[in-house]
Amino acid sequence: MLGTTIREVRKARGLTMVQLAEQAGVSQGLISQVENGRADPSLETLRRLAEALGVPLFDLFQDGAPSPVNVLRAGSRVSVTTPTGSLTYEKLSPPSATLEVLRGRLEPNDVSSAEPHAHPASECVVVESGAMVVEVAGERIELGAGDSAIYDSRLPHRYLNESGSVAVFLVFASPPSF
Template structure:
């Protein structure tokens, strides 16, 4: 009887691996797209070849546990979540006002609440910006290829990037290179509010 189990086990394992692979591919692809990562970017962050990740997502290969672990680390999730049977597992995280760090400009007239996820700070930063009239925020250059997006919710702002100046009012968005010194100003007589998103490691702009 022990011999018969030994003969059946490889078939059972193969079937289980195929089922797992089908669910795993969907999960990896869903998480990668949720983080807005390309196959190349995930390959770079995980150390897993782009071709292998593509095969996993298309359910054309059964990855080793080591490969799954590297992908889970790059996607900032536990290996248990990656291997979970349900491919539509929800992710909900709540931060209170008290837990939200606030940065203040040198003149004390601009405040940036860090509402982005701290785990993505190396490639994506997200702020809720509020400003008093005349407030000014001077920033040093970020790494090459970085882009900043300022979506104005209230008031009027002015962006100065190395001498190039552009303005935006409520409902308008400015996108600009931030890999050089740049300044954000709240102009006019009214307070201003905006959402600021900094995309790090973007494609290098020539």
């Protein structure tokens, strides 16, 4: 389904595989393999493809037309995990929502991404359990269970778990971008 959705969005945008590959910074061969279901792209590759296509990342996993009332049943949630398994995001908000809600799980002594990244949105992060550092534009904000922070996600940011236990957190973003 992922490959089919990427192909449909690419074609709806009037992009060739070559153009999408150039915009996303990946090879045309990888685009072809993903669209034909022969490759599972990494989280970083999915982010690049979604950005190049101009859609939130999780929209690539959705099927069907939007409804005036959006519901996402617990058993239908989509999640993505980094190749190392150190970070998992589960989408809690329904498809086509204007506010994106994610539950994140970051393993001990790991980071959400090797380098901070930016995207056009405003984000609020709430730590449910454990502790983590929110790094925004080089500033480090330490958060513990129950703490929250809001920031302009157009600034380079990432999450760090420098503790010995798992950090579980919620991210609220508007507009959706993941």
